[in-house]
Amino acid sequence: MEQIKKPVLEVKAVSKHFSGVYALRDVNLQMYEGEVTAIIGENGAGKSTLMKIVSGVYHHYDGDILLHGRKVDFQNPKEAAQSGVVIIHQELNLIPNLSIAGNIFLGNELKTAVGLLDYRAMEKKAGELLRSLHLTINPSTPVDQLRVGQQQLVEIARALLFDSRVLIMDEPTSALSDFEVELLFRIIRDLKAKGVSIVYISHKLRELFEIADRYAVLRDGQSVGQGWMKDTCQDKLIQLMVGRDVTTLYRKEPTCSECEVMRVENLCFKHPVYRDELLVNDVSFTLRKGEVLGIFGLMGAGRTEVMEAIFGLHPGSVSGRICVDGKEVKIRNVKDAIAAGLALVPEDRKLQGLILNMNVANNTSLAVLEQLTRFSFIQNKKERELSEQFVKKLNTKVSGTMLEVDKLSGGNQQKVVIAKWLATHPKVLLMDEPTRGIDVGAKTEIYKLISQLAGEGMGIIIVSSELPEIMAVSDTILVMSESKLTAVVSREDATEEMIMKAALREKA
Amino acid sequence: MNKLTIKQYILKFQSIIALLVMCIAMSFLSDRFLTVENTWNVMRQISVNLIISVGMTLVILTKGIDLSVGSVLAIAGAVTASIVKFGAEIPSMNVYLQFTLVGAIAGGILAGVLLGGFNGLMITRFKVPPFVATLAMLTIARGMTMLWTGGFPITGMTKEMAFIGTGWFLGIPMPVWISAVVVLIAVLVTKRTQLGRHIYAVGGNETAARLSGLKIERIKLIVYSVAGAMAAIAGILVTSRLDSAQPNAGAGYELDSIAAVVIGGTSLSGGKGSVMGTVQGALIIGVLNNGLVLLNVSPFWQQIIKGLVILIAVGIEKINSKEE
Structure with missing residues (x-):
């Protein structure tokens, strides 16, 4: 007989508003021991706000949070952590040059009798935690020497330090390769077995079906559906999220022509410090007009490096030939790349793509400002027209082009980055992770745009x-x-298995 | 959504409001404050700091800092003074050059541009952090001034030279004219030109700016050179007003200048702020300095009060931006 479980953590009629605008309205949610609850919703649906309330980051809200049936009111994340509720944020919060052990114990350092840091004890305990996460690395290693996936595990280890009963993971896999995701899932299953309840926030619905037991869907700050993962399907969830039907599996129309637009021959990229290590090793390929070339690989396989090498970001370390429209081009900096007809939508739009405190128009015009000036004065009207043209073309949702881009959602920010590059009229558009961290609706739009371009x-x-x-x-x-x-596989011949196999192939 | 609430209005114009409150308070506290003579006096005093601060604003907008402005001011003043007074002599070729005032001013400004450009070169080519590079220049330029002057003031210049700092034109003191022109040009450049936009972009997000094809190094080089030029213009003004180039002129001016920029709402983390904000900041500091003197506040207290004003101004700003 199945016993009736009591919820570990209960959210009761919680509302939260920021200067009059409701971010959450009457949200109810239960989390149970040893279960993974998926919180699903488009960007801006209120997932992160809810989790920040639960974990003590925000402490002004209406409604109640119950932990083991008792009302709690955490004043800060540390209080929440000491009660066993720990959040792992989307952006990792590690101090790069501090060791693994140092990061795990940050703010909770162990001390010797005379009050000095007890490195031995901390490293020993850190080592135990790492082993429980199947990570065999010396705890005195600085975290900036770890891969992103490993850093994620250090964050989890830090959470485990406080015998956590509720572990909240906000987009834990957004920077992980599929292999690392598998490892993370193994750990989540271990934790479940120990009775930890896990809140899992992700845009990747496929993952949720693999790892989550329950789901709760938020839309515009309200809970619009809850239930068992096994009773639902991807289409139903997406429908709940967006409140409308969407085509889930998008497939691009073939538009490829026979005419070559770019050829890359023997591209090599030496590590800027360790000169005998190659970050890109002898890569050659051709790109035809109207062709979409997808580069797949696990984290650290050299995909981003190929893009950066082509785009002239590491002129001293790159060798090889690049031809655009049949003519060899020498690309020694970004200006050369733009002149050759290339454009790069970078991996991290906030760090590399946008000037966040500038408005939409200013960001859009940044790479083509020269063409908008007369007697070296910027012609505001031309700039505004350029930006409005792309807002329309890309269907960017903004109230006006004078709006600062840090007030936009991820999907709309990405569209501004794309607009900046389309303004340069590129022949070749390089896009690094164009849909990372943006919601399903905007993703589909970006796929359509790619197809259209x-x-x-x-x-x-x-x-x-x-x-x-x-x-x-x-x-x-x-x-x-x-x-x-x-x-190199054409899409007719491609299967997930063969691509995965090629991505895992090691050096002969 | 476009309508500002009263609170937002107050926030937007907080510097101007603070300035008005200070002026009104001062006119009640001292009957010497609101006189024509004192007003021009304050304006003249402010001009020097304002001109330096315009250059400092550009530097800080790129997320940099320039600690060397006080020393650059001194050497530029000394160079101009000595050219006005002695001309240039090249003994080996038996040549003696006599310069006009314009030539002397150009010489002083050139010195400022070269030293500022050297700062920029260190920062862009050799990746020395701006704080360190300009700190080094602070002592180097001071030492150069001492060498140039032998440690003694250069005094006794021409009447024309004195006109720059003490003369009047159309009923307004020359330094006020000069600073107004400098501000006008700086506002146009920052708000309307490609260079101005690029300065904001570099400060806002250097990586994104580089990936958009901006020539970061060139922009920074220009900005530090301009900061040097501004310090030089201020140095020439100071020299002209005192009719002497003091070897220790401008010591500590970098602090008043940074204070004006920061009070004016320009963020030390770059990409945010404006030249007009700095004008307000410089006015606040100027009125404060003048007011405290008129009220016979002890110089020790003056320093403490100035520090507190900086803290309050920036504190209010931070709290407000957090609330947003």
Whole structure:
């Protein structure tokens, strides 16, 4: 007989508003021991706000939070952590040059009798925690020497330090390769077995079906549906999220022509410090007009490095030939790359793509400002027209082009970055993780845009960690592993298995 | 949504409001404050700091800092003074050059541009942090001034030279004219030109700016050179007003200048702020300095009060931006 479980953590009629605008309205939620609860919703639906309330980051709200049936009111994340509720934020909060042990014990350092730091004890305990996460690394290693996936595990280890009963993970896999995701899931299952209840926030619905037991869908700050994962399906969840039907599996129309637009030969990229290490090892390929080339690989396979090498970001370390429209081009900096007809939508839009405190128009015009000036004065009208033209073309949701971009959602921010580059009229558009961290609706729009641009004859290269995305939008798929090209597959022949195999191939 | 509430209005114009409150309070507290003579006096005093602060604003907008402005001010003043007074002599070729005032001013400004450009070069080519590079220049330029002057003031210049700092034109003191022109040009450049936009972009997000094809190094080089030029213009003004180039002129001016920029709402983390904000900041500091003197507040207390004003101004700003 199944016993009736009591919820570990209960959210009762919680509301929260920021200067009059409701971010959450009457949200109810229960989390049970040893279960993974998925919180689903588009960007801005209130997921992060809810989790910040539960974990003590925000402490002004209406409604109640019950932990083990008792009302709690955490004043800060430390109080929440000491009661066993720990959040792992989307952006990792590690101090880069501090050791693993130092990070795990940050704020809770163990001390010797005379009050000095007890490194021995901390490293011993840290080592135990790491082993429980299947991570065999010396705890005195500085975290900036770890891969992103490993850093994520250090965050989890830190959470485990406080015998956590509720562990909240906000987009834990957004920077992980599929292999690392598998490892994370193994750990989540271990934790479940120990009775920890886990709140899992993710845009990747496929993952949720693999790992979550329950789901709760938020839309516009309200809970619109809860239930068992096994009783639902992807389409139903998406419908709940967006409140409308969407085509889930997008598939690009073939638009590829026979005419070559870019050829890359023997591209090599030496590590800027360790000169004998190659970050890109002898990569060659051709891109045709209207073709979408998808580059897949695990974290650290050299995908981003290929893009950066082509775009002239590391002129001293890169060798090889690049031809655009049949003519060899020398690209020694970004200006050369733009002049050659290339554009790069970078991996991290906030760090690399946008000037966050500038408005939409100013960001859009940044790479083509020269063309908008007369007697070296910027012509505001031309700038505004340019930006409005792209707002319309890309269907960017903004109240006006004078709005600062840090007030936009991820999807709309990404559209501003894309607009900036389309303004340069590129022949080849390089896109690094174009849909990372943006919601389903905006993703579909970006896929459509890619298809449309390819239809207009642009050559497009896309790097993505998400295999289904690569399979959906690419005409040809390049697979990389350990800095080398390990497979070139046309999309008719591609299967997930063979691509994954090529991505895992090790050096002979 | 476009309508500002009263609170937002107060926030937007907080510097101007603070300035008005100070002026009104001062006119009640001292009957010497609101006189024509004192007003021009304050304006003249402010001009020097304002000109330096315009250059400092550009630097801080790129997320940099320039600690060397006081020393650059001194060497530029000394160079101009000595050219006005002695001309230039090249004994080996038996050449003696006599310069006009314009030539002397150009010489002083050139010195400022070169030293500022050297700062920029250190920062861009050799990746020395701006704080360190300009700190080094602070002592280097001071030492150069001492060498140039032998440690003694250069005094006794021409009447024309004195006109720059003490003369009047159309009923307004020359330094006020000069600072107004400097401010006008700086506002136009920052708000309307490509260079101005690029300065904001570099300060807002250097990586994104580089990935958009901006020539970061060139922009920074220009900005530090301009800061040097501004310090030089201020140095020439100071020299002209005192009719002497003091070897220790401008010592500590970097602090008043940074204070004006920061009180004016420009963020030390770059990309945010404006030249007009700095004008307000410089006015606040100027009125404060003048007011405290008129009220016979002890110089020791003056320093404490100035420090507190900086803290309050920036504190209010931070709290407000957090609330947003």
